Amino acid sequence: MDNFENLGLSPLVVKNLTGMGLTTPTPIQAQGIPPCMEGRDILGLAQTGTGKTAAFGLPMITQILAYGKRPAPKTVRALILAPTRELATQIYDNLAAFSAGAPVRIFRVVGGASINVQTEKLSKGVDVLIATPGRLLDLLERRALILSETKYLVLDEADQMLDIGFIHALRKIARLIPEERQTLLFSATMPKQMEELAATYLTNPVKVQVAPPGQAAEKIEQGVHFTTQGDKAALLAEYIAKHPKELAVVFNRTKHGSDKLAKLLEKWGFSVVAIHGNKSQNQRERALAQFRAGEVEILVATDVAARGLDIPEVAHVYNYDLPNVPENYVHRIGRTARAGRNGRAIAFCAPLEMADLRSIEKAMKKSIPVIGGEVHMEAPEGFKRPNGGNRGPRGPRPGDNPAAKPRGKSAGRPQSAVASKKAKGAEGGARPPRRPSRAPKSKQSV
Incomplete structure (x- = not known):
C-alpha cells in the first residue's frame, strides 16, 4: 500500500493526515492497518520512531466513527495503556491530530494530575482512553469508569511495562475487559516474558515485524x-x-x-x-x-x-x-x-x-x-x-x-x-568554539 487512501481509513482521517504532510504509510502502518481494520489481534514489532501509534490509532478511530453515537456514561470504547506519562501524552497528541474535526472523545489519565478532574471527565464516557496502569487502577477503585463496554485494548511499549513491574496491574485491568475484544500489542523488543504476555492476551494474532527486535535505526x-x-x-x-x-x-x-x-x-x-x-x-x-x-x-x-x-x-x-x-x-x-x-x-x-x-x-x-x-x-x-x-x-x-x-x-x-x-567533518574532528570563562574543569564529577 503506497498511500493511506487505499487502506480503508475514514476520509476525514485521511484528510487530516494529508494536512499533516503524511501521505505514505510507513512499513509498520502498511502491514498493520489492514489486519487491524479486519478486527484481528496484532503483535507489532518495530523500532521506535517508525509510526506505531498511527498503526493502531488510525484504524481504531475509523472504526469508532462507524458507531455513530456517543459512549454511555463512565464507559470506555478503546483503552490504550502506556508505561510513562510522556508516552501517554504523545499518543494523545497524535490521536487528537488524526481525529481533528471528528466526534471522537479522547482523554488521557496519568499520575501527577488531579484525579478529581479526571473522574469528572470520565463520567461522561470516552471513546478512547490513554492511561498509565497505576492511575487507571486508582480510577477503577474509585469506580470512576467501567470497562465492560471496552472493545479495543492496546498495550504500547509493552516490554517496558514489564520492565517497570506493571505485569500485575495489566492482569487486573485485562480481567475487567470482555474477552470478546480486539487486542493490539506493540513493542520494540521481544524478551521471553513478552512472548508469554502475547500468548496470554492475543488470540490467533497477526505478527507484524518490520525490523529485527532490538536494532537501532540505520540513520x-x-x-x-x-x-x-x-x-x-x-x-x-x-x-x-x-x-x-x-x-x-x-x-x-x-x-x-x-x-x-x-x-x-x-x-x-x-x-x-x-x-x-x-x-x-x-x-x-x-x-x-x-x-x-x-x-x-x-x-x-x-x-x-x-x-x-x-x-x-x-x-x-x-x-x-x-x-x-x-x-x-x-x-x-x-x-x-x-x-x-x-x-x-x-x-x-x-x-x-x-x-x-x-x-x-x-x-x-x-x-x-x-x-x-x-x-x-x-x-x-x-x-x-x-x-x-x-x-x-x-x-x-x-x-x-x-x-x-x-x-x-x-x-x-x-x-x-x-x-x-x-x-575531517566527523564527530570530534572539528575544533570546538571557545566557551566563556566559566567553562568546566575536567575533573568535575557528576
Whole structure:
C-alpha cells in the first residue's frame, strides 16, 4: 500500500493526515492497518520512531466513527495503556491530530494530575482512553469508569511495562475487559516474558515485524567514547559546544544525577532542563514544552524520556550513563533520527560500565564504533573490543579545558580521522568554539 487512501481509513482521517504532510504509510502502518481494520489481534514489532501509534490509532478511530453515537456514561470504547506519562501524552497528541474535526472523545489519565478532574471527565464516557496502569487502577477503585463496554485494548511499549513491574496491574485491568475484544500489542523488543504476555492476551494474532527486535535505526550515527566517570561532565560539555543551537537529549541513570548534571551545565552557560520521576506532571510538561519549542537546547533525563519523546528536531543523544538494561539503549538513541532525519548518538563509557557496553553490543549484534578515549585498566579482566582494538585517540585528561581547542592532530577525532584526513567533518574532528570563562574543569564529577 503506497498511500493511506487505499487502506480503508475514514476520509476525514485521511484528510487530516494529508494536512499533516503524511501521505505514505510507513512499513509498520502498511502491514498493520489492514489486519487491524479486519478486527484481528496484532503483535507489532518495530523500532521506535517508525509510526506505531498511527498503526493502531488510525484504524481504531475509523472504526469508532462507524458507531455513530456517543459512549454511555463512565464507559470506555478503546483503552490504550502506556508505561510513562510522556508516552501517554504523545499518543494523545497524535490521536487528537488524526481525529481533528471528528466526534471522537479522547482523554488521557496519568499520575501527577488531579484525579478529581479526571473522574469528572470520565463520567461522561470516552471513546478512547490513554492511561498509565497505576492511575487507571486508582480510577477503577474509585469506580470512576467501567470497562465492560471496552472493545479495543492496546498495550504500547509493552516490554517496558514489564520492565517497570506493571505485569500485575495489566492482569487486573485485562480481567475487567470482555474477552470478546480486539487486542493490539506493540513493542520494540521481544524478551521471553513478552512472548508469554502475547500468548496470554492475543488470540490467533497477526505478527507484524518490520525490523529485527532490538536494532537501532540505520540513520543513527553511533559512537562510544571511553572516559572516567569524573571526566564525563567536561567531555559532555566539549561535545555539546561543537553543535550549538542543536537539540540534544542527555540520559542519566538516576534522578539525583540528572538534577546535578543539569545544574552544572546551566552553571557553565548552557540552556538546559531536566525531567525525571520526582518531577511533578506540570514540571515535566513545562520542561518538554520548552525543549520542543527550542527555548532550551539540552534535555537531561532518566529513562522516563527513553520512550514517548517524539521531537524530530533532536539531533543528538548522549548516554552520559550507560543503561543497565541493554534494550533501553536502543530506545534512548531512538529519540534522534526521527521522521526520516539523521541523528547522532554518543555513549560515554567509564571503566565500571564495560559490562554494560558489552551487553548492549551483544543485544544489538554489532559493535559501537570507538570515537575517542581508551579502555582503562580498571576494565573487567578479559574485556576486548569486538574489533580487537582497545585503544582510541586521547580523551580529556585532568587539567584539560573542555571548551578549549584540542591539542595535537588527532585530539578528539574518530579513529578513522587519525588515519585519514577525509573524515575531517566527523564527530570530534572539528575544533570546538571557545566557551566563556566559566567553562568546566575536567575533573568535575557528576
